Amino acid sequence: MEGFGRRLENEREIKGYTKRGGSKILGFSENVFGTYEREEASHSLDTLQKVSKLFDVSIDYLITGKEFSPNAGRAVSYQSFKEVLNVFHKYNIKDSYILKKNDWRLLEKEEVIELSKHFDWVAHKAKNK
Numbered sequence: 001m002e003g004f005g006r007r008l009e010n011e012r013e014i015k016g017y018t019k020r021g022g023s024k025i026l027g028f029s030e031n032v033f034g035t036y037e038r039e040e041a042s043h044s045l046d047t048l049q050k051v052s053k054l055f056d057v058s059i060d061y062l063i064t065g066k067e068f069s070p071n072a073g074r075a076v077s078y079q080s081f082k083e084v085l086n087v088f089h090k091y092n093i094k095d096s097y098i099l100k101k102n103d104w105r106l107l108e109k110e111e112v113i114e115l116s117k118h119f120d121w122v123a124h125k126a127k128n129k
Contacts, residue, residue, distance in 0.1 A: 003065050005039040011055040026050050
């Protein structure tokens, strides 16, 4: 399962856990999380469920790197999202609004469209500098 370990490591780092800390929270022995990240150990469905719940991602995302997006009606590329996160990291933006899923749930459709249009406008301005 190429990429599973990479996604697991990324999610762990986003949450701020160490490998040992992640193992402890999930009820594993100290080094188990590291073996999953290095893809040295197989994982059970129960393990996938625990990890998916801890990181608040789907099992499908952990396995394939794609998450269903009901707004787009298609899968969102994990790599594309990671590239966006790298931009935030580059500019030292921590706890970005884009990661605050609870805040997104408060928005109505019109507000999401407004944010999208504003982002398009700002990106257009940046291109035309």
